[in-house]
Amino acid sequence: MARRLNCEGFARRDCLKLGLGGWLGSGFVSALAARASAADDAPKAKGCILIWMDGGPTHFETFDPKPAAPAEIRGEFEAIATKLPGVHFSEHMPRLASILDKYTMIRSIRHDQNNHGAGNHYMMTGAPTRIPVGCGAFVSFHPSMGAVVSHELGKPNGLPAYFSIPSMTRSGGPNFLGAKHAPFVVGDDPNGAGFRVRDVALPKGLTDDKFHRRGDLRKLVDTLPRLNEKAAGDPALALDDYYKQGFDLVTSPLAQAAFDIHKEPEQVRDRYGRNSFGQRLLLARRLIEAGVPFVTVNDGGWDHHADLFSACSKRLPGWDNSVATLIEDLSERGLLDTTIVTALGEFGRTPKLSTLSGQSKAGRDHWSSAMSVLMAGGGTPGGVVVGATDKHGYSAVERVCSPENYVSTIYTKLGINPDKMLYTAQGRPTHLVSNPTPIPELMS
Numbered sequence: 001m002a003r004r005l006n007c008e009g010f011a012r013r014d015c016l017k018l019g020l021g022g023w024l025g026s027g028f029v030s031a032l033a034a035r036a037s038a039a040d041d042a043p044k045a046k047g048c049i050l051i052w053m054d055g056g057p058t059h060f061e062t063f064d065p066k067p068a069a070p071a072e073i074r075g076e077f078e079a080i081a082t083k084l085p086g087v088h089f090s091e092h093m094p095r096l097a098s099i100l101d102k103y104t105m106i107r108s109i110r111h112d113q114n115n116h117g118a119g120n121h122y123m124m125t126g127a128p129t130r131i132p133v134g135c136g137a138f139v140s141f142h143p144s145m146g147a148v149v150s151h152e153l154g155k156p157n158g159l160p161a162y163f164s165i166p167s168m169t170r171s172g173g174p175n176f177l178g179a180k181h182a183p184f185v186v187g188d189d190p191n192g193a194g195f196r197v198r199d200v201a202l203p204k205g206l207t208d209d210k211f212h213r214r215g216d217l218r219k220l221v222d223t224l225p226r227l228n229e230k231a232a233g234d235p236a237l238a239l240d241d242y243y244k245q246g247f248d249l250v251t252s253p254l255a256q257a258a259f260d261i262h263k264e265p266e267q268v269r270d271r272y273g274r275n276s277f278g279q280r281l282l283l284a285r286r287l288i289e290a291g292v293p294f295v296t297v298n299d300g301g302w303d304h305h306a307d308l309f310s311a312c313s314k315r316l317p318g319w320d321n322s323v324a325t326l327i328e329d330l331s332e333r334g335l336l337d338t339t340i341v342t343a344l345g346e347f348g349r350t351p352k353l354s355t356l357s358g359q360s361k362a363g364r365d366h367w368s369s370a371m372s373v374l375m376a377g378g379g380t381p382g383g384v385v386v387g388a389t390d391k392h393g394y395s396a397v398e399r400v401c402s403p404e405n406y407v408s409t410i411y412t413k414l415g416i417n418p419d420k421m422l423y424t425a426q427g428r429p430t431h432l433v434s435n436p437t438p439i440p441e442l443m444s
Contacts, residue, residue: 043415045378053345055303063372092316095324103376108387108396119346121171126407147174156291158252160184190279258290278322306359340378404435
């Protein structure tokens with residue numbers, strides 16, 4: 001049987017055998033040294049684009065096909081070669097297969113949260129839910145990555161530090177960090193001819209002079225005492241945060257320029273794909289160029305319990321093209337070295353195909369024991385595949401990593417110490433990540 005390693009390079013059985021004496025062993029010391037080295041290094045990245053594949057994308061039909069498995073596991077799609085010898089993707093991922101030398105695929109993250117609400121929370125925050133939650137739950141027990149980045153890296157040039165396009169994810173909120181670190185949501189479709197972001201342009205009939213006078217009046221009102229100025233969750237304070245955010249956006253020339261996607265050359269827009277997803281990735285790139293440190297593109301509809309192959313045949317070619325274009329475009333502009341691009345969902349899908357009651361076309365159900373995660377940029381090496389699942393895709397079995405390892409990697413690349421202690425409004429200490437060890441292969 002193959003020796004199973006975790007992301008610190010230890011087999012679990014070896015750790016148990018070491019006992020107390022192992023705390024002084026070279027393996028543990030090396031792991032601590034690697035963690036300290038990663039924390040001390042200058043940040044490789046200034047920004048992150050998180051492509052959230054809400055619903056849980058199938059790893060079989062995307063980045064981890066099993067062509068030698070039985071038909072009920074293998075499915076209908078063929079496997080194709082990638083830029084990396086011996087590594088194969090689904091037939092509908094040709095563009096990303098051709099540029100695997102520019103990014104890393106992680107095939108070995110697994111966890112035990114097998115429903116949407118809990119899985120989303122775990123992968124978005126690096127913290128499992130404290131209590132069982134329903135599959136459709138929108139829950140927040142810990143700040144999301146975007147909110148933490150906003151809190152730690154600050155607000156750039158009058159723009160919010162954290163955007164979510166076109167909606168907020170289930171667990172993408174700030175929790176105890178407060179409303180000012182919630183995402184600014186861009187709900188409008190940048191693929192539309194009349195694309196316009198709320199709060200970025202002055203309302204019709206309101207002159208610039210009148211707008212500033214109203215701002216002055218608001219400041220005067222804000223000098224009035226409140227019953228409990230420092231109370232956690234004070235709605236008046238949250239309203240202040242939203243008002244300030246809107247005011248800054250309206251008065252920021254950089255914001256006006258970042259959202260004016262119509263200034264992009266037609267060939268660039270065509271290259272990303274003239275569809276909502278492609279244009280949202282282009283808008284994310286423009287926000288990164290403007291200095292925004294964290295942008296989530298919330299890409300829903302990956303919960304394929306039925307009709308999996310028809311849905312993926314239609315969706316994957318455009319998705320593959322848009323994501324590959326984003327990576328290439330950032331590279332060509334000299335931005336990939338300082339920009340993380342990562343794509344994932346809350347879990348993978350079951351190895352065995354199944355048919356729901358009342359459905360005639362097969363799909364795959366939720367499966368948190370195996371998933372595929374793409375990561376590019378910010379010092380991430382290209383042409384690397386981390387870990388592996390077993391021959392039938394049931395479970396990650398080599399270089400097994402946790403959501404904590406993944407989130408710690410994002411933080412470390414951005415210069416945020418994943419071992420930092422945060423404090424709630426009540427003064428309760430909370431570790432940013434309980435296991436602050438990044439994935440070594442992704443750190444360069």
